Amino acid sequence: MKKGKWLVLIGIVILLVGLIAGAAVLYQKLSEDYGGSNLMQGSQAQDQTGAAAEYAAPDFTVIDEQGNEVKLSDYRGKPVVLNFWATWCYYCKQEMPDFDKAYAKYPDVQFLMVNVTDGVQETMASAKEYVGQEGFQFDVFFDTELEAATAYYVTGLPATFFIDKDGNLVTRGSGMLDFETLEKGIRIITD
Numbered sequence: 447m448k449k450g451k452w453l454v455l456i457g458i459v460i461l462l463v464g465l466i467a468g469a470a471v472l473y474q475k476l477s478e479d480y481g482g483s484n485l486m487q488g489s490q491a492q493d494q495t496g497a498a499a500e501y502a503a504p505d506f507t508v509i510d511e512q513g514n515e516v517k518l519s520d521y522r523g524k525p526v527v528l529n530f531w532a533t534w535c536y537y538c539k540q541e542m543p544d545f546d547k548a549y550a551k552y553p554d555v556q557f558l559m560v561n562v563t564d565g566v567q568e569t570m571a572s573a574k575e576y577v578g579q580e581g582f583q584f585d586v587f588f589d590t591e592l593e594a595a596t597a598y599y600v601t602g603l604p605a606t607f608f609i610d611k612d613g614n615l616v617t618r619g620s621g622m623l624d625f626e627t628l629e630k631g632i633r634i635i636t637d
Contacts, residue, residue, distance in 0.1 A: 484623050485630060502613055503518060503526075505519045507591075511588075521556045525555045525556065526635075528606065530603055531604050532561060532562045532603055533561075537603070541622045542559075542580065545559065557584045560588075560595075561573040562595050563590045604619075606618060619631060
């Protein structure tokens with residue numbers, strides 16, 4: 447009996463060591479992938495031949511402050527910074543002054559500040575009130591059907607996508623962006 451208990455104990459120890467080693471390897475890999483910058487590495491992906499691949503940014507329809515329908519494709523020919531945000535999102539509110547500053551600095555770039563308006567946690571009224579209180583100058587668009595958030599697989603806020611003048615999704619930001627990182631993304635789509 448004692449020998450059987452020792453074998454079980456040794457098996458459990460080996461299993462725990464394996465789990466810890468696996469977790470360490472996974473942590474190292476994720477640290478390499480996400481360390482340093484909130485922008486994805488590289489401006490474009492590569493296809494199987496190693497050539498730069500272009501990915502058309504998914505089109506969507508949102509509404510503006512007056513209730514008019516607006517499509518992403520309406521801005522073809524102009525670089526676009528697409529940002530998803532909500533008033534209940536702390537990090538969204540922290541980055542918005544930098545987006546407003548970039549909006550003023552880069553008049554040739556279209557900023558689509560898309561409020562994820564689910565009608566429960568976030569309403570058009572609460573979003574308009576917040577933008578008015580803060581005095582932001584950029585235009586705000588409302589994703590009342592969650593079509594845009596779904597098209598871009600937005601699962602967390604804030605989320606930022608950089609689209610070139612030809613309508614190609616070039617890079618994206620992960621989480622809150624500071625002004626310097628935002629400018630890096632803008633340079634990628636305007637150069």
